[in-house]
Every structure is written in structure tokens, then in C-alpha cells.
Amino acid sequence: MTTVGEIRAANPRMTCRQVNVYYGDKHAIKNVSIDIGRNEVLAMIGPSGCGKSTFLRCLNRMNDTIEGCRVTGTITLDGQDIYDPDLDVVLLRAQVGMVFQKPNPFPKSIYDNIAYGPKIHGLARTRSELDQIVETSLQKAGLWDEVKDRLKHPGTGLSGGQQQRLCIARAIAVSPEVILMDEPCSALDPIATARIEDLIHELREQYTIVIVTHSMQQAARVSQRTAFFHMGDLIEVGPTDRIFTRPRHSLTEDYITGRFG
Amino acid sequence: MESHSGIAAVVKKTLNRRYRAERRFRRIGLAAVAVGLLFLAVLFTAIVSKGYTAFQQTHVLLDVYVDPDVVHVGNLDSADYQGLIKASLRELFPDVKGHRDKRNLYKLVSSGAGSILRQKVLEDTSLIGRRIQIWVPADDDVDMVIKGHVDRSLPESQRRLNNKSLAWVDALKEQGRLEKRWNLTFFTAGDSREPELAGIWGATVGSFYTLLITLSLSFPLGTAAAVYLEEFAPRNRWTDLLEVNINNLAAVPSIVFGLLGLAVFLNFFGLPRSSPLVGGLVLTLMTLPTIIIAGRAALQSVPPSIRDAALAVGASKMQAVFHHVLPLALPGMLTGTIIGMARALGETAPLLMVGMVAFIVDIPRGFTDAATALPVQIFLWADSPERAFVEKTSAAIMVLLGFLILMNGAAVFLRNRYERRW
Numbered sequence: 067m068t069t070v071g072e073i074r075a076a077n078p079r080m081t082c083r084q085v086n087v088y089y090g091d092k093h094a095i096k097n098v099s100i101d102i103g104r105n106e107v108l109a110m111i112g113p114s115g116c117g118k119s120t121f122l123r124c125l126n127r128m129n130d131t132i133e134g135c136r137v138t139g140t141i142t143l144d145g146q147d148i149y150d151p152d153l154d155v156v157l158l159r160a161q162v163g164m165v166f167q168k169p170n171p172f173p174k175s176i177y178d179n180i181a182y183g184p185k186i187h188g189l190a191r192t193r194s195e196l197d198q199i200v201e202t203s204l205q206k207a208g209l210w211d212e213v214k215d216r217l218k219h220p221g222t223g224l225s226g227g228q229q230q231r232l233c234i235a236r237a238i239a240v241s242p243e244v245i246l247m248d249e250p251c252s253a254l255d256p257i258a259t260a261r262i263e264d265l266i267h268e269l270r271e272q273y274t275i276v277i278v279t280h281s282m283q284q285a286a287r288v289s290q291r292t293a294f295f296h297m298g299d300l301i302e303v304g305p306t307d308r309i310f311t312r313p314r315h316s317l318t319e320d321y322i323t324g325r326f327g
Numbered sequence: 328m329e330s331h332s333g334i335a336a337v338v339k340k341t342l343n344r345r346y347r348a349e350r351r352f353r354r355i356g357l358a359a360v361a362v363g364l365l366f367l368a369v370l371f372t373a374i375v376s377k378g379y380t381a382f383q384q385t386h387v388l389l390d391v392y393v394d395p396d397v398v399h400v401g402n403l404d405s406a407d408y409q410g411l412i413k414a415s416l417r418e419l420f421p422d423v424k425g426h427r428d429k430r431n432l433y434k435l436v437s438s439g440a441g442s443i444l445r446q447k448v449l450e451d452t453s454l455i456g457r458r459i460q461i462w463v464p465a466d467d468d469v470d471m472v473i474k475g476h477v478d479r480s481l482p483e484s485q486r487r488l489n490n491k492s493l494a495w496v497d498a499l500k501e502q503g504r505l506e507k508r509w510n511l512t513f514f515t516a517g518d519s520r521e522p523e524l525a526g527i528w529g530a531t532v533g534s535f536y537t538l539l540i541t542l543s544l545s546f547p548l549g550t551a552a553a554v555y556l557e558e559f560a561p562r563n564r565w566t567d568l569l570e571v572n573i574n575n576l577a578a579v580p581s582i583v584f585g586l587l588g589l590a591v592f593l594n595f596f597g598l599p600r601s602s603p604l605v606g607g608l609v610l611t612l613m614t615l616p617t618i619i620i621a622g623r624a625a626l627q628s629v630p631p632s633i634r635d636a637a638l639a640v641g642a643s644k645m646q647a648v649f650h651h652v653l654p655l656a657l658p659g660m661l662t663g664t665i666i667g668m669a670r671a672l673g674e675t676a677p678l679l680m681v682g683m684v685a686f687i688v689d690i691p692r693g694f695t696d697a698a699t700a701l702p703v704q705i706f707l708w709a710d711s712p713e714r715a716f717v718e719k720t721s722a723a724i725m726v727l728l729g730f731l732i733l734m735n736g737a738a739v740f741l742r743n744r745y746e747r748r749w
């Protein structure tokens with residue numbers, strides 16, 4: 067199936083060409099090609115089970131950890147093939163950070179959750195530098211005020227929405243260049259959601275962001291481009307305002323007008 | 328279908344049945360637990376009621392004249408102390424004449440009495456030339472009479488003590504010279520042919536050294552193997568085969584490991600027979616599969632999302648495992664290890680094969696000394712003909728059970744203390 071719309075971006079950070087993903091015999095992503103532009107927010111929408119998370123996980127090779135998962139095609143980051151056997155996957159994941167669909171804080175203190183990434187990469191030379199990273203990361207994720215008095219408390223003791231923001235803070239603490247977010251706001255209230263969306267606006271100045279969302283409004287608010295997936299196919303890509311106002315593919319139109327999904 | 332409002336009625340019909348099933352299941356469960364507890368109680372009462380008497384030992388109070396002609400500074404170590412004991416017995420019963428009667432009289436106190444006197448004199452040489460009162464252990468036959476394990480109505484020929492000896496015992500008792508006292512020897516001595524001199528300490532130390540070898544080998548090896556197999560090894564036919572084999576090894580009868588140890592460690596490598604070193608190696612082979620299986624289960628129970636979280640911030644596989652997965656799995660691994668150790672502590676058969684069943688009086692002082700182990704000691708005593716070893720056997724079982732309870736308690740404590748729920 068050919069994708070409708072413009073898969074190319076003017077100044078691509080990542081490019082994906084003929085990407086296929088199989089879980090054993092199951093063909094989960096079918097021949098998807100798309101660019102992810104520099105300093106852009108790309109939203110991925112589509113009905114549940116269409117393969118958004120699967121595709122997102124290809125972008126930092128988290129699929130490597132899944133037994134029986136096979137990825138074909140090429141994906142590049144700044145022109146470099148990320149599935150090249152010579153490429154260091156640890157380096158890739160430091161550059162391409164990820165926030166998961168389900169919050170997964172380490173069963174450690176809030177502080178240690180954030181500090182872990184910077185520590186293993188040696189981003190802070192002194193304790194106070196590390197403190198600084200922890201504070202700014204938490205501030206950016208909009209969690210600082212709530213947890214600044216209990217940084218030593220376990221991260222797993224936070225509420226679901228707080229945990230998700232903790233995971234966002236953890237991802238941005240290592241200053242990745244690309245951030246992959248898998249429904250980061252699904253467990254958040256409108257206020258926290260607004261905070262995350264502000265954060266995404268802010269981060270866009272320096273970072274490239276790919277966000278999976280089930281909220282059409284959110285996609286419209288935060289993204290410049292939107293990709294619509296359906297049963298493993300990339301149906302349509304285009305500028306967000308165009309997708310939501312004048313979808314070209316009937317499936318896209320059905321989905322955004324709420325006729326299914 | 329019923330009407331919409333009828334759903335409550337429909338559910339109610341099945342509800343009673345569901346609750347009944349639940350109640351029935353609870354009662355069955357409770358009954359199962361009760362039966363288990365009953366068996367445990369029977370076992371414990373049987374052992375304790377038979378064994379508690381071993382913690383006391385009948386002692387005889389003797390007035391000993393430390394004759395300077397017999398003991399002097401020149402022969403403190405080698406003097407005939409037993410002779411002094413005998414002399415004091417003769418003093419107590421001056422009427423006893425004849426060689427055979429005297430021999431029987433001497434037999435009332437333990438042959439270890441002399442060395443107790445020697446110990447006393449060595450500690451305080453000023454005792455020489457004085458008349459001292461000293462409690463010495465009675466012979467096990469006397470001990471059995473005092474503890475009521477001897478049927479006096481039996482004909483003389485079927486008793487270990489004849490009528491004269493019994494009369495002496497009664498006389499001693501009347502004079503207040505017989506007393507059941509705390510049996511320290513049992514906890515400080517090694518094995519002995521004389522029940523009143525036999526103790527559990529030698530076997531305990533042997534078990535300790537053996538388990539030390541087992542622990543220090545099987546925990547690191549088992550943990551490393553579990554981590555490698557679970558986290559790093561590719562899943563293919565070879566690792567499947569490995570897994571099947573490990574599971575099989577866990578079920579292999581322990582005596583087979585003993586035979587293997589005999590062939591490999593003793594006959595091939597020529598390591599010292601009867602030593603805790605070899606016993607520990609054999610028990611390591613036996614516990615490794617258990618520890619590996621428990622370790623893998625513990626690693627599997629760590630949610631994959633934790634691994635993902637670590638990898639996604641750029642941790643290497645190794646860092647993800649050692650910083651996040653292993654600390655979370657460690658309580659489970661420790662529990663598995665302790666349970667494996669407890670099994671090793673109670674294991675007898677493989678130790679028999681590598682010679683740890685020898686009769687050893689000395690307390691082992693290292694990994695290569697000849698030694699025995701607690702369960703083997705129980706086996707040895709249970710096999711001994713003397714009546715007094717019956718209570719010793721039960722007492723040794725109590726000691727072993729004590730250690731087992733301690734270890735399993737530690738396992739439960741560790742699990743509760745460090746287990747994280749999330």
C-alpha cells in the first residue's frame with residue numbers, strides 16, 4: 067500500500083525506508099517510509115493495535131530486546147544507518163531517548179531515577195552538577211514543585227501521572243537529540259497534560275520529537291506533522307493542520323471524524 | 328433472556344453456589360494445613376520427648392585425694408588420674424573386694440573422668456596434695472538407670488548392670504552423690520565410643536566447613552550461571568538442552584553426586600578422603616542446579632519494563648542487568664540459595680560416599696581434616712547399639728532441626744525485608 071501525502075521532510079533528522087517489522091509470523095509494520103524532520107514534532111495516530119508503538123520502538127532499536135522480533139529496511143539518524151552492525155546501540159539510545167506507554171520508574175529514589183542516565187554517561191563532574199541536572203529535568207517535566215521535598219522517596223510511590231512525568235524527566239536528563247514518546251499523557255489530568263505539551267513546545271527548539279497519541283486534539287496542538295497508521299500500514303502523512311482539515315485518504319477521514327477507532 | 332431488571336435474580340441463583348464452592352475450598356485448604364501441622368507436631372514431640380534427656384547427664388560427686396606420689400610437677404600431663412578416681416571410688420565402697428567387683432565398681436564412672444580431673448589439676452596445681460570434691464560424668468549405663476530407661480525387673484543376665492552395681496548406684500544416690508547436670512560435653516565434644524563423652528560439636532564444625540565450601544562455590548557459580556543463561560545467552564537449541572539438563576540434575580538422587588565425587592575428587596584428583604573440602608565440593612554439585620533454577624526464576628520475575636527503562640536511557644546490557652535487574656532479583660536468589668544450603672546441611676547419602684562417615688573424635692581444624700557432618704553423625708549414632716545413643720540421636724536431630732529452622736527463618740526474613748512489590 068502506498069502512503070498518501072508527503073513522506074519527505076525538508077531537513078530530515080531520521081529517515082525510514084521500507085521498514086517492515088515482524089513478530090514471529092505476524093507482520094506488524096508493513097513497508098513504512100517516512101522522514102522525521104529536524105526540530106519538528108511528528109505525531110503518530112491510529113487505532114489501537116495498528117503498530118504505532120512497534121514503529122516507535124524501531125527508532126531506538128528497543129525492538130532488539132523482544133524475542134522473535136525482526137526489523138527490515140533502513141532507518142538512519144543523521145545519515146547513519148542505525149541498524150548497521152557497527153553502530154553502537156548504547157550510543158544510539160543515548161541520542162534517541164524514549165518515554166514508554168506504561169510508566170516504568172526504577173524502584174529507586176526519585177533522585178536516583180533521574181540521576182542514573184547522567185551518571186552512567188558521565189554528564190556531571192560534581193555532585194552539584196548532578197543535582198542541577200536533576201532539578202532542571204524535573205522542572206522541565208513539571209514535577210519539581212511536587213517532589214522537591216522528597217527526592218529520596220521511592221519513585222514507585224508516586225501517582226501514575228507523576229510517575230509518567232518522572233519518566234519524561236528521566237529521558238530528558240541525558241539530553242537526547244530525539245525523544246520518542248509513547249502516549250506520554252494517557253495517565254495525566256488536563257493540567258499535567260498541558261504542562262507536558264508546553265514542555266514539548268519548549269523541547270522542540272533543540273530536539274526532534276516523535277509522539278504517539280490517541281488524542282486528536284493533542285496531535286493538533288503539539289505537532290507539525292502527523293502520520294496516520296492503520297493495521298501496520300502508514301496510510302497518510304502530512305502537515306498536521308492539513309491532515310485534520312483536509313484528509314486525503316478515506317481511512318484517515320473516517321478516523322479523525324471519529325467514525326471508527 | 329430474562330428481563331433487564333431480572334439480572335439480580337439470575338446472579339443470585341448462581342451466587343449461593345459460588346459462595347458454597349468458595350467455603351468448601353477454604354475448608355479443604357484449612358484441613359490440608361491442619362493435617363500438615365499435625366504431622367509436624369507428632370514429629371517434633373516424638374523427637375523432643377526422646378531427645379531432651381540427652382541435654383542432661385548424670386554426674387557422680389567424688390572426693391578425690393590428689394596424691395602427690397601419683398601427681399607431681401614432673402608428670403602433670405601423663406599422671407594416672409583415672410587411678411585417683413578409682414581410689415576415691417574404693418574409699419566410698421571399702422567393702423568391695425575381689426578383682427571382678429572392683430572392675431564393676433570402676434565402671435560406674437566414665438572413663439573420661441580422669442581427664443576431667445587432669446584438666447582441673449592443670450588449671451590449678453595447688454590442688455596437688457589436697458582432697459577435693461569433683462563432679463565427674465557417670466557411665467552411660469548408670470545414666471540410663473537414673474533416667475529410668477532400665478527395667479530393673481529383668482533377670483540380671485539381661486541387664487547391663489548387675490544387682491551389685493545397682494545397689495552401689497542406689498547407695499550413691501542416697502548419699503546425694505548422683506545428680507543430673509547440664510550436659511555441656513554434648514555441645515563441646517566430638518564423637519566418642521562412650522555415649523557420656525560423645526558430643527555434637529565435631530559434627531557441627533564439620534558441617535560448618537562443608538557448608539562454607541558449598542556456599543562459597545555454589546552461590547557465585549549459580550548466580551553467574553543464572554544471570555548468564557537468563558540475560559545474555561541466546562535462546563536456541565543448545566540453551567534449551569542446557570535448561571533441560573539443569574532441571575534434570577536438580578532431580579538426580581543425591582547419592583549419584585556422591586558417587587561422582589568419589590570417582591572425580593577422590594580417585595582422580597586425589598583430594599583427602601573424609602574432608603569437608605570434598606564433602607563441600609560434592610554438595611556444591613548437588614545444590615548448583617537448585618540455585619540456578621531459583622536464580623533464573625527470580626530474574627524472570629523482574630518486570631521487563633525495568634530492563635527497557637535502563638536500556639532506553641543508554642545503559643548497556645551489562646549495566647541494565649547489574650544496576651537494576653540483579654538487585655531486584657537478589658532477595659529471591661538468596662532465598663533459593665539458603666534453601667539449597669538447608670538441603671545441603673541435611674544431606675547424608677553423598678557424604679557417605681566420600682568417606683565423611685568415618686568415626687572421628689577430633690574436632691576438625693580445617694578444610695582438609697577428616698570430619699563428619701551433622702546428618703551423618705545422626706546416622707552413626709542411630710546405628711550404635713548402646714541405649715544411651717538413642718537419646719543422643721534425637722538430641723542431634725534437634726540440633727540439626729534448629730539449624731534448619733534458623734536458615735529457613737533467615738530466608739523468610741530476607742524475602743520479607745528486601746522483596747519489592749511494584
Ligand SMILES: Nc1ncnc2c1ncn2[C@@H]1O[C@H](COP(=O)(O)OP(=O)(O)OP(=O)(O)O)[C@@H](O)[C@H]1O
Pocket residue numbers: 089092094112113114115116117118119120121132167
Ligand atoms: N511483543 C509482541 N509480540 C507479538 N506481537 C506483538 C508484540 N507487541 C505488539 N504486538 C502486535 O503488534 C501489533 C501492533 O502493536 P503495537 O503495540 O505497536 O500497537 P499500538 O498501535 O501501539 O497500539 P496501542 O495504541 O493500543 O498502544 C498488535 O497487533 C500487537 O498484537
Ligand SMILES: [Mg+2]
Pocket residue numbers: 118119120167248
Ligand atoms: Mg502502543
